[in-house]
Amino acid sequence: MTIAVTGATGQLGALVIDHLLDRVPASEVVAVVRDAEKARRHADRGVEVRVADYTDRAALESALAGVDRLLLVSGNEIGQRAKQHTTVIEAAKAAGVGFVAYTSVLQAEGSPLLVAPEHVETEQALAASGLPHTLLRNGWYHENYAPSIDAARHTGTVLTSAGEGRVASAARSDYAEAAAIVLTSDAPASVHELSGDVAWSQDDLASALSQVIGSPVEVQQVDSSAHTAALTAAGLDEGTVHFVVATDGHISHGHLAATPGDLAALLGRPTTPLVETLRTLA
Numbered sequence: 001m002t003i004a005v006t007g008a009t010g011q012l013g014a015l016v017i018d019h020l021l022d023r024v025p026a027s028e029v030v031a032v033v034r035d036a037e038k039a040r041r042h043a044d045r046g047v048e049v050r051v052a053d054y055t056d057r058a059a060l061e062s063a064l065a066g067v068d069r070l071l072l073v074s075g076n077e078i079g080q081r082a083k084q085h086t087t088v089i090e091a092a093k094a095a096g097v098g099f100v101a102y103t104s105v106l107q108a109e110g111s112p113l114l115v116a117p118e119h120v121e122t123e124q125a126l127a128a129s130g131l132p133h134t135l136l137r138n139g140w141y142h143e144n145y146a147p148s149i150d151a152a153r154h155t156g157t158v159l160t161s162a163g164e165g166r167v168a169s170a171a172r173s174d175y176a177e178a179a180a181i182v183l184t185s186d187a188p189a190s191v192h193e194l195s196g197d198v199a200w201s202q203d204d205l206a207s208a209l210s211q212v213i214g215s216p217v218e219v220q221q222v223d224s225s226a227h228t229a230a231l232t233a234a235g236l237d238e239g240t241v242h243f244v245v246a247t248d249g250h251i252s253h254g255h256l257a258a259t260p261g262d263l264a265a266l267l268g269r270p271t272t273p274l275v276e277t278l279r280t281l282a
Helices: 011-021 036-044 057-063 081-095 116-129 142-155 172-183 202-213 224-233 238-252 262-267 274-281
Strands: 003-006 029-033 048-051 069-072 099-105 133-138 157-160 191-194 218-221
Touching (some): 003 011, 011 036, 011 172, 029 036, 048 057, 069 172, 081 099, 099 172, 142 157, 142 202, 142 274, 157 224, 172 191, 202 218, 224 238
Parallel strands (some): 003 029, 029 048, 099 133, 133 191, 157 218
16 A cells, blocks of 8 residues: 655654654655655655645646555645645546545634635535545644744743633644554544644643743733734734734634544544643744
8 A cells, every 4th residue: 555645844744754654664655745855854764755746737646646545734825725735636536546634624614714714625625526535624733832932931921812712732743643543544534523632721821831931921811903913013924913813813712622532532542732742842
């Protein structure tokens, strides 16, 4: 069996390759990348590296030739992703790929998150393709809070407009390991709603940061207007500010708090605690 991973030099894709190599021989793994030089680490371990990007249908068909199972890691070009993902799906079907797993977003259907619509479009494209597939609906990553470490060091606070909302985030490596498990499973389920075991509050985040940096961290709750003003004054661009503030708004309404337990069930162990990932990042 040959398993391919797109975006294999990205933060998630590279970890999926690592976890696959714990489960199958390198000769059964293909890394699909845009830049072969960046994939030298994979090649040095015996993984075949093939070059194609999400916009090049012909290159994708060539890269996916002989592939039995594919992980389509969602791209990062917001606004272009649905079109790009559909190109990958069409190329996979033309190349004879037998199964596709796709990294979507937690509870994609009906989700108000800014990233959700393109994920839903991709899920629909997969359904229309007729290809057997699994939706890996990933929740928030612990790593999304890496900037909070430096902010806490400099200000002693967590600035947020998330109110009492909670976040069931998980470590990127946990999501990557789950993908590797699904790709090597005999009978993968059609949908996995993936998130951390614990839905933590902003107070919990402050406590974790305090442990990591070794000094007290307090939560500074503000409304969305004040949050926007503070982030803008800190030099963040308009798009980033809008994303952060909108996400906190969605958190305040519970849209990232679901803990269905699918991730821990796939892993066969508890998910990695937030403080452990923050400590590693620090």
